[in-house]
Amino acid sequence: MFARGVHMHLRPNSIGEFKARLQKEVIPALWRQEGFQNELTFFAPSGREAFAISLWDRAESAEACRATDLEVTKILATLVEGTPQVETETFDAANSAFHKIAAAGTAERQLPVLWGGPIPSLSTAAKE
Numbered sequence: 001m002f003a004r005g006v007h008m009h010l011r012p013n014s015i016g017e018f019k020a021r022l023q024k025e026v027i028p029a030l031w032r033q034e035g036f037q038n039e040l041t042f043f044a045p046s047g048r049e050a051f052a053i054s055l056w057d058r059a060e061s062a063e064a065c066r067a068t069d070l071e072v073t074k075i076l077a078t079l080v081e082g083t084p085q086v087e088t089e090t091f092d093a094a095n096s097a098f099h100k101i102a103a104a105g106t107a108e109r110q111l112p113v114l115w116g117g118p119i120p121s122l123s124t125a126a127k128e
Contacts, residue, residue: 001037001055002062005087008050014079015047025075029068030054035061059092 010018022041030036035057042051056062066086073084 001057001093002059003091003093004054004056004062004065005091006052006054007085008052008076009081010043010048010050011079011081012048015043015050018050018076018079021075021079026072029071029075030065033061033065033068036065055093 019041022039027039030039037055037057039055040053043049054062054065056065069086073080076084
């Protein structure tokens with residue numbers, strides 16, 4: 001599994017609309033990309049900063065998603081101050097509490113996702 005990170009400065013009082021656009025427009029755009037696994041978005045307590053991590057099956061998928069960056073930037077343009085700062089590196093996942101990762105860095109089973117994907121039962125996850 002591989003990850004990309006994006007840091008954004010949000011306009012005042014925009015967090016509600018930001019969350020709505022993520023769910024209605026950004027996440028569906030990412031699902032259309034081959035190899036997309038999940039998106040995690042974090043907000044600072046002030047509501048003025050956001051950090052998003054997208055998870056991908058392979059480094060090539062993560063790199064190919066850069067074509068989606070312009071689409072996502074347009075979707076969020078009125079809610080973000082300045083240009084979102086995209087990590088220039090694609091990171092290989094070392095560990096995860098959600099699933100096992102083989103020594104070579106590939107997932108042994110599919111990552112649970114927030115929208116539309118499988119989520120193992122707690123009893124199954126606890127046994128692994």
